[in-house]
Amino acid sequence: MYQKKSHGWYKHKDFILLDLLCIFLAFIFAYYIRNHTYISITDNGVYRNAMIFVLFADLVVIILFEIYTGVLRRGYYREFIQVLEQVILIELAAGLYLFTVDDGRNFSRAVLYLTGVVYGVLSYIVRIFWKKHLIRMMAERGEHSLYIVTSSDIAESVVESVRQHNYNRYDINGIIVTDCDMPGREIAGVPVVAASSDAAAFICQHWVDEVLINVAEEHTYPQKLYEELLEMGIVVHVNLSRIQKTSGQKQFVEKIGNYTVITTSMNYTTDRQALIKRLIDIAGGLVGCILTGILFIFVGPVIYISSPGPIFFSQTRIGQNGKPFKMYKFRSMYMDAEARKAELMSQNKMSDGRMFKLDFDPRVIGNKILSDGRKKTGIGEFIRKTSLDEFPQFWNVLNGSMSLVGTRPILPDELEQYELHHRAVKKIKPGITGMWQVSGRSDITDFEEIVRLDTEYISEWNIGLDVKILFKTVLAVLKRDGSC
Secondary structure (H helix, E strand, O other), X not given: OEEEOOOOHHHHHXXXXXXXXXXXXXXXXXXXXXXXXXXXXXXXXXXXXXXXHHHHHHHHHHHXXXXXXXXXXXXXXXXXXXXXXXXXXHHHHHHHHHHHOHHHHHOOHHHHHHHHHHHHHHHHHHHHHHHHHHHHHHHHOOXXXXXXXXXXXXXXXXXXXXXXHHOOOXXXXXXXXXXXXXXXXXXXXXXXXXXXXXXXXXXHOOOOOEEEEEOOOOOOXXXXXXXXXXXXXXXXXXXXXXXXXXXXXXXEEEEEOOEEEEEEEOOEEEHHHHHHHHHHHHHHHHHHHHHHHHHHHXXXXXXXXXXXXXXXXXXXXXXXXXXXXXXXXXXXXOOOHHHHOHHHHHHOOOOOOOOOOOOOOOOEOOOEEOOOOOEEOOHHHHHHHXXXXXXXXXXXXXXXXXXXXXEOOEOHHHHOOOOHHHHHHHHOOEEEEOOOHHHOOOOOOOHHHHHHHHHHHHHHOOHHHHHHHHHHHHHHHHHOOOOO
């Protein structure tokens, strides 16, 4: 799912928090220099109230005057002038406040002026170092993997434009040239990875966050590739001169480089929504990891006694936008489970073979078919039915490779069998639970229905839907309904 970037004050929340910290420390330091003691919040009302006002005034100035607009592009001199203007505005606001309140005459002017001086110096230094840190970090790797679809005559200028204007957002991983066959060559230091004809096949197998399409006017627009990318759920940016209206997709105007583009995506999330979802994941991940540690004390020995070997099982899965990651579980199968998978394929209940699921899996620890034909289950089946095996996935949630709620984690060999429209489910982080799981995951054997539920989740996503799915998951686990 596309994360739409904020364009207001919230976009620079890191700078704002650092700025508020600077002015707070400056006030404390100024008070200490003047009075040779630290300020007492409880005993000194006039200074306490003044400090609260100064913090509030700083925040208001930042928002109203858009202090951090273009902050990463400002040089040393422009940054100095910006800090100086901000200090003057805050000093004037604080002076007016102290003139208005009754006990303002008891406030030391030395503290007021010294606060401004210390704040100005500290804020300037912090901004310069933080900008250098961000630029260095983003230069090493942008926030998002971007592939550029363009024509050979403007390819270099498109790359340079994105680098100049969006260096902190994109890591340009490759170029797809539409008018000639150039794979293996480089343009502006970026490899040409495919031609227009085989671009969809290339993108299917690689980690791609977003694609920018910008071809020169005299060249044919790659309409087929555009439609294939949308079918895969890829976020596509198109130069406004090439507007294409597509039903079932959300579109909005953005800037990439110095181009105005139409961005098309199945759905998008704002910075605030993404922050809320991540905070929920962190809180849930912390609680889940604690519970996993407690469960390990009881479940671990039983697993090891029943089947000597590692307590935890790790497996490569496909994450957001095709990025592989290691997913963890309590081991519920015997050590030779993968080797025995081929001999059991004929019993697979999934109709088209794109997923593997058995009614009774003899690879699960403790599962046996007795001489009289009866089926006996053991500890492995118990921890799978109660979903205890999935608790280690809370570590994946905490480290950001998974979310509490998302799509089903995909196996690499399953991905190789996916058609284009199946790949849309890669566009968000996989989840411990999701739309498929709360819709009766043990009863659904139609792979297309599973994909439909996952894509429906992506298209209709909001925080409320996540809360609803989490609530249904808890009920399903307590009832042992639909567990795998």
